[in-house]
Amino acid sequence: MDNLTWTGALGTILDPILFAVAGFFIVLVAAQVVLSFFATPVTLQSNPDGTLQRQGGVLGTVSTLNKWLLLALICIAVTYIVAGMVMPYGSAGIVGAMAKQFTPVWIALVATYVLSITFKRKLGLYGKLFDSTIGMIGFGLVMFWVYTAIFGAALEWIPTHEPLSQVSGLKNKVPGTAVPGAEVWGPGAHYLLGGDNLARDVFSRMIYGSGIVVLIAPMATLFAFMVGITLGLPAAYFGGRLDAVLSFIANLVLAFPVILLFYLLVTPEITETGLPQYMATVLFFFPLVFFGVLIHSRYKTQPQQNYIRLAVVLIPLFLIYASAINANASKIDFWPLDFFDIAPGILVVFVSVVFVNSPTVFRIVRGLALDIKTRDYVAAAQTRGETPWYIMLWEILPNARGPLIVDFCLRIGYTTILLGTLGFFGLGLPPDSPDWGSTINEGRKLMIAYIHPALPPAFALLTLVLGLNLLADGLREESLKD
Incomplete structure (x- = not known):
């Protein structure tokens, strides 16, 4: 059986066009950078008929050409993908074969964009995201890996x-x-992206690794936000000794070296003491506290509705909580209805990430709440006789959602990098784990001779973090317009 080339038969037509367009684009981008220091900047001039005309001489012409060349590159890339999906396997080479494997992802992305753009005026801040080019690009990159984790890893x-x-x-x-x-x-x-040093398929391991990253990073960030919100709001609202104590603890955690903390938590001596499980017992309890207080503060004047809602939400959460902290033959082994087990390595990584991120979220929430609690609508709620927790969760928190949503997206990116770093150092996850950090670490040992095992997971990590940052920028732009 023959090996595949990168673009197969399709490359005889498109490759020369791609190289020519890419070459011109690189040259003109460099020219635009140089001209920007000397040429007249591009301006808009109003015509007598009310239309606008771009004025900028050579710099304006180069800028326009760059936009058209970028559009041409995008069209060529789409052609590779579409041709790979419709042509027989191997006819479009490695690129086409991978595009065909990603068919469910392309379909899901197209459906998501079509529905989102169609109903964007009814979707609040999420809908406004599709008015931002940067936000749409970031959203596309993030959702590509989310759908890859769903259709690929799951x-x-x-x-x-x-x-x-x-x-x-x-x-x-x-x-x-x-x-x-x-x-x-x-x-x-075929091994579409080659084999690694243990003769495993690099392409498949990259796909399975996306499931680990996409699952742990958002969940750990969400838990960190629940911890930070639950502690940050009362610290800012009540102030005094409570604020001083919680702020001191947060600063103490932030002052501790992160990598040293991870090394301590994964050592066998520390693991045998059950410290990661004890930390999980405390940190995983915060979602129950958050949702319990959230519901009770809102519906306490309606006892029947209050109890029903609390039961519907808290009972499943408690079952999940008990199963998450419980493990057979461990320091915490008390729960008979153990629906699932979290692998010790993943538990250590998850707990460590939540523990490290929570103080930062606490400080952000505290700072926002200190400002918002002085607003008139908070004073009006106090005048109505609302309880402190109602004011914190239903008056202050909703008005802090813009900065918190942006920070949430950014923090998922930071967590993704942190997970990659932990995997790179071999902390927490098993050595044979396909997570991107571990795969990069394995591949970099032979990069002088074999560059292909390390590049795909590194590129995947780069695109996901880039997408999260662009998504956060888009959300920030749109939230500032409110």
């Missing part, structure tokens, strides 16, 4: 091999290498 529709499966003879083989003994010409017949 449903296993995208990977071509198991993450731990090894094929003899494919150790450190280049992308597109045929699998020895493969009888069917189709997915699984």
